[in-house]
Amino acid sequence: MSGVRRGRIALDWLSRPHGKSVLKGKPVLTFTASPAFTGGVRAQQQLNETLWAIPVELVRYPQIVIGGVGSKITQGRLVDEAVRQFLEKGLLELRAMVPMRSRPR
Template sequence: MPDLNLLGISGSLRRESSNTSVLHTLQDSMPAGIEMSVLTLHGIPPYDQDLEREGVPRTVQEFRSAIEGSDGVILCSPEYNCGMPGVLKNALDWASRPAFASPMTGKPVLIVTSSPAFTGGVRAQAQLREVLAGMLARVIVWPQVVIPGVYGKIEGGRLVDEASLKFLLDAVGAFAAEIAALPRYS
């Protein structure tokens, strides 16, 4: 398998975000040959087509470049009010431009959701799948990666639940294999 460069995007802005903690744990646990950088969505302004026409903001340009420069994206999102956070939807709206030629077009994506509830963010996961399909992203076909009861599984800014981490690493292994099977890696 070729070396892969993944981008982990946290859907939460909270300083002690469980989702950012999950991504940092994953970053430290990646198998050999896989690197991952972690990105938060701080500084990305609300999507505004007028603003886009006047000149795409630097933070958005950097966000798009990070996506474009990666072999695949791992989205790690909380669930707010039965859906994905607005900050993540907003960032995906910016990343969806220009239509049919955005950095998300054809980009392999693994979705991870977490929640303090026992459902683990499945409704946010469903919304993300729908939005990513509309962006022509390539969402991995794998059992939904959800982390229920997440607050009890994070200590010191790291995911400490072994079962959750193992399931997540299995998903990353399948994700890496799917990326490696794409024509540009074969």
């Protein structure tokens, strides 16, 4: 089973029961990465549409799409500094949305 199919099944499972998902109202940051220069922008849009239907609280941050990902990862690490900084800022926005009581200590 492909990773995409597993992801769809997981989202379907997590979206149930309708209106009472464990993800409802939870902050979520999405990003995609692809060898194509578009970085998986269409896949991210479809993912976001699914998440809006749950409904999660999507982080208000510009779309994070990493195109040409093969040249930006070396030995499993993201080495493109501009992409790293942009992604880190998105993660900081996500963290700001997570209530203090639910953060790990």
